[in-house]
Amino acid sequence: MRIGTAKENYLHDAALFDTNVQRAWMVALAAALLVLPFISGQYIGYLVCLVLINIVSTTGLNILTGFTGLVSLGQAAFMGVGAYTVAILEINAGTPFLLNLLIAGGAASLVGVVVGLPSLRVKGLYLAIATIAASVILHFVFANWTSVTGGVSGLTMPPASIFGFELVQPNQVYWIIMPITVVMLFGAANLFRTRIGRAFIAIRDRDISAEVLGIRLLRYKLLSFAISSFYAGVAGGLWAYFFRVITPESFPLMMSIFFLAAIIVGGMGSILGGILGAVFMTMVPEILKMMVGVLSPIWPDAVAVMSPVRIIVFGGLIIFFLIFEPDGLAEIWRNIRRFFHLWPFRT
């Protein structure tokens, strides 16, 4: 049972980590992240990088949809803006990757603000349709602005480099992706300890009441779009450094649905929810594949026969978790923590 953690002031209440146990776990996690590329193979390294990129984008969407209540299906297109920006800069200007990523985030932010304009008049499904429309327009631009985007063939870019050392392998690109993901997660978590973050939550809970309280809807809704798109742009930039080939088909509408599913499964309006959702949506199909792979020695054609079953199981798992805990995986995690905090007493 956890005792002695009384919150005596507002700062304690708003702290990201309120116990020493939590801080110790965070140190352990940081150590694990530092050691990981040295002990993992390329396959695990690849999956970890993919999960981290998806976490950044999912967190961005969570800021917009989970915390501000504005539904968007344009996250993949914003990632595309970031990816193309990085590729164009890397190919033509050869600027440092960190600057490229910042510019990619900025470019996606600007596009996000424009796309977010309809949010002042519409919300819910109507806004979702407006963002789909924006996504179609961006896709058209990617495919047809051939002189800049390479058209349907896309762009192939050189790898990121640090002091002349090229980061080619997943375990090398990891050293860009991991620190940026950590910084962006801390940024998102801290955002909701500020006036801006609280304004987002107020808008989500009841926008008219928020306006009455003095929150300017125009400014904060567009700010939410800008921040969310910034995350998507940086995620897209990381994606570009990771895969190094960008085509208009790299960022389909299904990808936006993937991120929306991730925040719903993980838990809307929770940073942890975004992380867990991205991990779940990226890793569960791979874990199911591994389980099918285990059958291969005794059942040679297991991959072919079980692949469709695997997809059904994945869909079933999503439905199961949503029925079992509609507030998402983050709530399941909180319940588990609560159990140990109160043990031996029951919640």
Added chain:
Amino acid sequence: MSIFHKIAKRATAVALGAGLMVGAAHAADKKDIVLGGSIPLTGVFAFAGVGIHAGIQDAVKITNDNGGIEGHKLVYVPEDTAYKVDASVAAFNKITSQHDVNLYYGDSTAFSKTIAPELDRSGKMLMAGASFASELDDPKKYPNIFIPGPSYTDMVGILLEYIAKEKPGAKVGFVHSDTEFGRDPVEGAKASAKALGLDMNLVISTAPGGVDVSTEVLKMRRARPDFVIFHGYVLAPIPEFITQARSMGLKTKFMGTFWSMDNSMVGKMGDVADGFMGVMPYNYYYTTADNAPMLDKIRSMRNTYQSNAYMQGFFSTMMMAEAARNTVKAGKELNGANLKAGLQAIKDFDTGGVIGVPVSVKGNSVPVGRVYQYDAAKKQMVAASDWINLD
């Protein structure tokens, strides 16, 4: 028996035993040749992926039943990708981290382009795949990749060559989807048409997934082409185009490229399938010919119709196995550069009827194909031309 004979007999037995042991040890020394595969067994391309998988499996089995590749067992390690690039790359990383992979089958153009730098960096393997993208037909840019058949530009070239022979100076229309796949041969087609003296008077681009083609058919009616080539589709909206064109009284002949040429798929077009033509790099499952033992073998292994994707997977594996065989025979290490040299050494290769003529690798592709036409009475695509080999 004299003591001399006894000694000689024992010495012979010992020598034979030692020989067998050495032979067995030598056989055990022969490392497996691993063929990895990012295969779209689920997702939007699963209709082809399942066939490709079966084709690879059968080609691997036949290879191993015939003693493997110069004694090396060919081992196939597939992973499902759902036709997503990130999943394909994950599958590649997984397979290559668990096996010493020499040959690989990729599921898409995007995957081929994405993984090409890694193939070049590792220099370990040769890759074929489901993509016929013209861009990949460049040995300098993609030294470790090859196309198991003609590129899309070559496919259209084969059709245009047929048209030029059938009706010199014919008016040709080109309808393609507005995707990377659809746009691929457009410029090449225009150039080939011009070179062959054909009038490509109509080029139509349709939105991906678009089903309302009435505006496009009106353009077609105005241009009145003798032939229209569809590219970048599997089925829809080809039947809609043909139905509306027929209802307007157009006598145009409609043609397709590889992915819209599966016999069962064309049969699904219904009445408008009759007379539909197109290019196919391989023989069909049901093709009967005098010198086609491999087709007989396939039919003996699978007694129901196998798709054109099956033939593609089968042929890809044959070519990769032959490249590996040439490399082993030359006593070279099995790496990307040597395997590619082994592939390019393939000249007048008899595929046992999978392709009706001996084939050679040119550049990164095998630019050969044949024009087929659907016979509704037979419910089969039947040959409309001899094999056309592009130089």
